[in-house]
Amino acid sequence: MAVADFQNLTVKYGSFTALEDFTVSIPEGCVGLLGPNGAGKTTLLKTILGFVDPAQGGGHVLGHDFAKEGQMVRQNVGYMPEQDCHIPGLTAVQFVAFAGELAGLPGNQALRRAHEVLEYCGLGEARYRNVETYSTGMKQRIKLAQALVHGPKLLLLDEPTNGLDPRGREEMLELIRSVSHGKGLSVLVSSHLLKDIERICDHVVVLLGGKLRAAGQIRDLKSVKGAPVDVELREHNLEFVDNIQKMGMMVEELRKGEYRIYGDAKLDETARHVFDAARRANAQVRHLALAQRSLEEAFLEAVHV
Amino acid sequence: MSNATGPIADLSYRTYEGPLDPPTQRWKVIAKSNIMRVVKNKWYWVCLVASGWYYGFMMIILVFLDSMVSASPGQARQALEQLGGIEWAMQFLHGYSYGQHFILFAAMIAGTGAIANDNRTNALLVYLSKPCTKRDYLWGKWVGVFVPVLVAILIPALFFFAYGAMNYRSFGFIGDDPWLIFRVLAFSLVGAGFHASLVLGVSSMFNQGRMAGAAYVGAYFILYFVTVLIGVILSDAHGASRGMTSFTELLFYCSIGGLNMGMAKVFLDVDYGPIFVGAGRGSFEVDRPTPWIAIGLVVLLSALALRLVWRRVRAVEVVG
Numbered sequence: 027m028a029v030a031d032f033q034n035l036t037v038k039y040g041s042f043t044a045l046e047d048f049t050v051s052i053p054e055g056c057v058g059l060l061g062p063n064g065a066g067k068t069t070l071l072k073t074i075l076g077f078v079d080p081a082q083g084g085g086h087v088l089g090h091d092f093a094k095e096g097q098m099v100r101q102n103v104g105y106m107p108e109q110d111c112h113i114p115g116l117t118a119v120q121f122v123a124f125a126g127e128l129a130g131l132p133g134n135q136a137l138r139r140a141h142e143v144l145e146y147c148g149l150g151e152a153r154y155r156n157v158e159t160y161s162t163g164m165k166q167r168i169k170l171a172q173a174l175v176h177g178p179k180l181l182l183l184d185e186p187t188n189g190l191d192p193r194g195r196e197e198m199l200e201l202i203r204s205v206s207h208g209k210g211l212s213v214l215v216s217s218h219l220l221k222d223i224e225r226i227c228d229h230v231v232v233l234l235g236g237k238l239r240a241a242g243q244i245r246d247l248k249s250v251k252g253a254p255v256d257v258e259l260r261e262h263n264l265e266f267v268d269n270i271q272k273m274g275m276m277v278e279e280l281r282k283g284e285y286r287i288y289g290d291a292k293l294d295e296t297a298r299h300v301f302d303a304a305r306r307a308n309a310q311v312r313h314l315a316l317a318q319r320s321l322e323e324a325f326l327e328a329v330h331v
Numbered sequence: 332m333s334n335a336t337g338p339i340a341d342l343s344y345r346t347y348e349g350p351l352d353p354p355t356q357r358w359k360v361i362a363k364s365n366i367m368r369v370v371k372n373k374w375y376w377v378c379l380v381a382s383g384w385y386y387g388f389m390m391i392i393l394v395f396l397d398s399m400v401s402a403s404p405g406q407a408r409q410a411l412e413q414l415g416g417i418e419w420a421m422q423f424l425h426g427y428s429y430g431q432h433f434i435l436f437a438a439m440i441a442g443t444g445a446i447a448n449d450n451r452t453n454a455l456l457v458y459l460s461k462p463c464t465k466r467d468y469l470w471g472k473w474v475g476v477f478v479p480v481l482v483a484i485l486i487p488a489l490f491f492f493a494y495g496a497m498n499y500r501s502f503g504f505i506g507d508d509p510w511l512i513f514r515v516l517a518f519s520l521v522g523a524g525f526h527a528s529l530v531l532g533v534s535s536m537f538n539q540g541r542m543a544g545a546a547y548v549g550a551y552f553i554l555y556f557v558t559v560l561i562g563v564i565l566s567d568a569h570g571a572s573r574g575m576t577s578f579t580e581l582l583f584y585c586s587i588g589g590l591n592m593g594m595a596k597v598f599l600d601v602d603y604g605p606i607f608v609g610a611g612r613g614s615f616e617v618d619r620p621t622p623w624i625a626i627g628l629v630v631l632l633s634a635l636a637l638r639l640v641w642r643r644v645r646a647v648e649v650v651g
Binding site for chain 2: 072075076077096097098100101103104105107109110111112113114115124125127128129130131132135139142143145146158172173174175176177179204205209210211
């Protein structure tokens with residue numbers, strides 16, 4: 027089931043077109059919004075929230091038209107912006123409780139919930155500190171906490187690992203992965219960091235210059251045409267290559283002892299052929315897997331760079 | 332040993348399934364937050380007390396006259412004449428006039444940071460990403476500034492009114508003008524609304540509360556002194572010793588403070604005051620402005636300020 031779908035969405039800032047004829051369906055789970063700076067990722071998130079009005083087209087988020095039912099959309103959506111943001115002069119627990127009250131939680135519930143999400147986001151010890159004294163990593167966490175406080179069904183995260191050190195980045199990715207799997211919460215993560223997206227997302231939407239370039243499961247995007255297998259032998263073996271070719275399959279040597287084998291058969295049949303050829307050539311197979319590109323290769327192909 | 336079985340001990344994420352307040356209540360959360368911020372500021376209370384200094388001074392005078400009546404029969408007649416001659420509505424005008432600067436500071440404390448500080452910390456991204464509209468935000472902020480300013484204007488006036496109503500009914504405190512309490516309420520409400528609208532307009536133009544405060548105070552005092560100065564110079568040039576030309580009277584009301592006084596005069600239905608000191612030529616008094624012009628200007632300026640806020644409050648920078 028789709029948590030969001032967009033039809034021919036066009037968004038303009040004056041004469042500049044930030045999103046053009048954008049049509050895509052965002053499935054449940056953790057979805058990455060990939061693209062270089064200026065691709066239109068943040069604009070898409072801000073359009074969902076009603077910060078900018080579409081020039082053409084529209085769409086639905088969690089069953090609500092975001093152009094007409096903005097308040098209903100925002101009731102069910104949590105937003106973690108890219109920029110630092112907080113309510114001035116408040117401690118973390120006051121800030122998150124206030125964000126909860128803004129979302130409609132009664133005061134006592136908002137306070138209880140603020141304590142819960144601050145604990146969950148790893149800010150339990152610092153909850154009574156003024157947010158303005160927080161480090162960059164803590165500010166990222168509190169942005170996540172305020173986005174989660176009202177129990178949204180969809181979380182919009184804009185560059186969540188921006189400015190974080192490697193450890194902070196790992197912890198943030200782990201938090202996002204944890205919240206987006208098995209908690210009944212879908213996540214749309216905007217980032218230009220492929221490794222981050224690859225680590226936490228199941229699906230990806232690739233944007234460039236405001237246009238959709240690719241969309242689908244990461245597994246599918248990384249797959250290589252023809253479903254070849256990658257084989258690693260203990261050492262280079264010409265007889266193995268001969269045997270494979272005699273079986274009617276094509277072999278491409280990737281590195282010394284590593285081959286990519288293209289066959290018409292199904293994966294398990296190809297694997298059987300590979301082991302058969304290796305046995306006859308007295309070669310030791312150390313690794314066999316369905317060949318995949320890196321997400322970076324898939325991304326570069328999608329954006330034609 | 333107790334087991335940690337409370338909800339806080341479970342650190343896994345759970346969604347919220349509890350009750351929600353209706354969307355129409357969101358402005359109250361914003362207003363309450365601003366009011367709480369203001370009441371925690373001790374300088375606001377200092378301004379509130381100081382804005383009523385004239386009423387306090389008058390109460391001391393009245394107590395003194397009372398004591399003269401009871402202590403010295405010889406001076407009683409003179410004291411009774413003094414009490415009977417007091418124009419009570421005028422005392423509220425003087426109270427408002429002499430407390431104006433403290434009310435200005437109270438408005439600054441309540442309002443200059445209300446939007447400017449939100450601009451600085453990108454707080455609008457938090458407000459507007461929640462199910463809370465721009466209208467909720469502005470209305471909440473306006474009420475959050477209006478209420479503290481109203482309290483700063485109204486509480487000293489009501490205190491004086493209560494004191495007068497309890498002790499000086501026989502000297503015409505209520506008898507002279509049965510509508511006095513409503514007049515006091517009216518100028519307090521309009522004055523607080525005027526300050527709240529203007530201060531929010533200024534606040535929305537800055538990213539620092541202090542800068543917005545400096546701009547508001549600057550606009551307040553510079554306009555006030557320039558208009559008064561030109562008025563004095565023109566009055567001297569005309570050689571007027573009492574009464575002024577209509578132009579210089581109009582000029583007096585061309586500042587935030589002047590307009591506030593004009594509005595108060597209209598609501599209190601008093602003709603003169605405050606005293607307008609000329610350069611070495613004694614004092615002048617400025618006539619009450621035409622009611623519809625004074626109230627119209629207050630409403631127009633408030634509307635323009637709120638229009639400015641409406642245009643400037645947005646969660647994204649839109650380039651043209």
